[in-house]
Amino acid sequence: MSDLIPSADVLECPPGLASAPVLESYPARQAVLPGGLIVRRALPRAERRLVGPWCFLDYYGPVAFGIDRPMAIGPHPHIGLQTVTWLLEGEVLHKDSLGNERLIRPGQLNLMTAGAGISHSEETPSGNSGRLHGLQLWVALPDARRRVAASFDHYADLPVTTIGAARAVVLIGELNGARSPAKAYSKMVGADVVVDNDGDVHLPLDPSFEHALMLIEGNVALGDRTLEPSTLYYLGTGRGGVALTASAGSRVVLLGGEPFGERILMWWNFVARTPEEIAGARNDWEQGSRFGSVAYVGDRIPAPPLSSRVQR
Secondary structure, three states, X not given: OOOOOOOOOEXXXXXXXXOOEEEEEEEOEEEEOOOOOEEEEEEOOOOXXXXXXXXXXXXXXXXXXXXXXXXXXXXXXXXXXXEEEEEEEEOEEEEEOOOOEEEEOOOOEEEEEOOOOEEEEEEOOOOOOOEEEEEEEEEEOOHHHOOOOOEEEEEOOOOEEEEOOEEEEEEEEEEOOEEOOOOOOOOEEEEEEEEOOOEEEEEEOOOOOEEEEEEEEOOEEEOOEEOOEOEEXXXXXXXXXXXXXXXXXXXXXXXXXXXXXXXXXXXXXXXXXXXXXXXXXXXXXXXXXOOOOOOOOOOXXXXXXXXXXXXX
16 A cells, blocks of 8 residues: 655654563554545654564554445555555455556455565455455565565465464464464564453563554453554563453454664655665656556556655
8 A cells, every 4th residue: 555645754764672561652643545545554653663674554444335436546666665455344456567466355465575666556346345444564674685576475364373362363474373474574473363252362472572562443451551442552572472351352453573673764655775765766656667567547646745854
């Protein structure tokens, strides 16, 4: 998904550092996109720009619709990152400049590795269910791998592990002995945790990772702290696990990874290392080079204005 609420400024994300167990909360920023789709941006925030290599988290829906198309995101470019698309309800049709066309449904994972450059579109398909609810995440690629050849992978089946009163779908990385087949270039984890029965859920964590939780729906407490929806809860490093108390039907997303030991710059849909690299990618997109073409009926998204300011 494109960053449809971009700033003209380049955002600096300093290297992540090991800390200690903490509990910090960051309410998501909300925006209404063309077509009326509400997006809640949990990453990056001014106070918390990375969780491991995770650098972007948009949460959208749930929405019900009729003949309109709540998602119609025209072709746009990416460099230096992976896009992770996870649906809770509905359908999204992905097309990219490699010629891939893939319909994704709940329980399936789309993972696109931008590498040196790729473009894609995402749209509500015809013959849809009239529902849309999901998450779009980005993973920053480490410097040694950020210029790999672009690729796209669709995973129809992902491992599920039972943890107390809950079951967790492992999107990427490993949790509770279950490992996702999704391609990862950093040590990390992402999981969708659904609570089946009222009770306790003790999520095992790698203490060398920093972690964060976001409540999607239901009632979940971490100790005496009741989690609020659309809020990122940063847990720091040094935790071997986290104990939650939850009601049946609740859902949380777990993100984590080793603190990302590199400074990155983010602007629009690009993860880079220098302002010149970003300006070059923007120019290539505007000039119609590097990023190929997508078989999409409609206009591609033009690059927004780019300032020379780096926001620290």
